[in-house]
Amino acid sequence: DGGITQSPKYLFRKEGQNVTLSCEQNLNHDAMYWYRQDPGQGLRLIYYSQIVNDFQKGDIAEGYSVSREKKESFPLTVTSAQKNPTAFYLCASSSRVDNTEAFFGQGTRLTVV
Amino acid sequence: AQSVTQLDSQVPVFEEAPVELRCNYSSSVSVYLFWYVQYPNQGLQLLLKYLSGSTLVESINGFEAEFNKSQTSFHLRKPSVHISDTAEYFCAVSDATGGGADGLTFGKGTHLIIQP
Numbered sequence: 504d505g506g507i508t509q510s511p512k513y514l515f516r517k518e519g520q521n522v523t524l525s526c527e528q529n530l531n532h533d534a535m536y537w538y539r540q541d542p543g544q545g546l547r548l549i550y551y552s553q554i555v556n557d558f559q560k561g562d563i564a565e566g567y568s569v570s571r572e573k574k575e576s577f578p579l580t581v582t583s584a585q586k587n588p589t590a591f592y593l594c595a596s597s598s599r600v601d602n603t604e605a606f607f608g609q610g611t612r613l614t615v616v
Numbered sequence: 617a618q619s620v621t622q623l624d625s626q627v628p629v630f631e632e633a634p635v636e637l638r639c640n641y642s643s644s645v646s647v648y649l650f651w652y653v654q655y656p657n658q659g660l661q662l663l664l665k666y667l668s669g670s671t672l673v674e675s676i677n678g679f680e681a682e683f684n685k686s687q688t689s690f691h692l693r694k695p696s697v698h699i700s701d702t703a704e705y706f707c708a709v710s711d712a713t714g715g716g717a718d719g720l721t722f723g724k725g726t727h728l729i730i731q732p
Contacts, residue, residue: 507659536719543625545706545722546660553717561719593659602716603648603667607659 506530509594509608516588516615524579524611526594532606533599535577539563540591540610549592552577553599581613588615618643618709622723629697630731637692637726639707646712649690650720651681654704663705666690667712702730 566585
C-alpha cells in the first residue's frame with residue numbers, strides 16, 4: 504500500500520539530547536513537509552522540501568534541522584537548541600502534479616523529560 | 617503571509633443535529649482553502665478543498681463548505697451529524713500563486729463533540 508510512514512510512534516528523550524524522527528513515503532511525491540502540533544495551537548510548518556537536496560525553512564525552523572538525500576525520505580532532527588521540543592510531529596507529502604493535496608503520516612509524539 | 621482563524625475551539629452538538637464550524641482567513645494573495653479532519657493520535661485526512669470554480673464544495677461523507685470571498689470565510693457544514701464525526705477539524709490555506717507547494721497555514725482547530 505502507498506503511504507507515508509513515520510517512526511517511531513512514541514519517542515522519549517532526555518533534555519539536551521538530539522533526536523531524529525523518520526519520515527518515509529512510497530507515493531513518488533516530490534514535496535515533503537514537517538509540521539509541529541501543540542494542543543490548542545493547530546499545526547505549524549517547520550521545514551519543507553520540494554526536490555531532493557533542497558529544503559526551505561517554515562515558520563518555526565529554529566532548533567530543527569532536516570536533510571533530503573533521497574526522494575522517499577525526509578528525516579527531522581530536533582536539536583538541543585529547541586527550547587520546547589515536546590510535541591506531536593506530523594510529516595506530509597504532495598505530488599508536483601497536484602500540490603494542493605497533502606497526505607499525512609500518523610505522527611510521532613515526542614516527549615522530552 | 618496568511619492566517620486562519622477558527623472561532624470555536626469546541627462545538628458540542630447532539631446526534632442528528634446540524635452543525636457549522638466557522639473558518640475565516642486573511643491573505644494578501646490568492647489562496648486555496650482546505651478542511652482536514654483528525655481522529656485521536658492520528659494524522660490528518662483531507663475532507664474537502666476549494667481551488668476555483670463553484671464556491672460550494674462537498675465531501676463524500678456529507679460535509680460541505682462554501683467559499684465566501686467578500687467575507688473571507690470557508691465555513692464547514694453538515695445537515696445531520698453522527699457519533700463517528702467526533703474529531704478535531706482544521707481549516708487551512710495555501711498560497712495559490714505558488715500552486716500550493718509552499719505548505720499549509722492552519723487554524724487552531726475545532727473539536728466537534730457529538731452527544732447522543
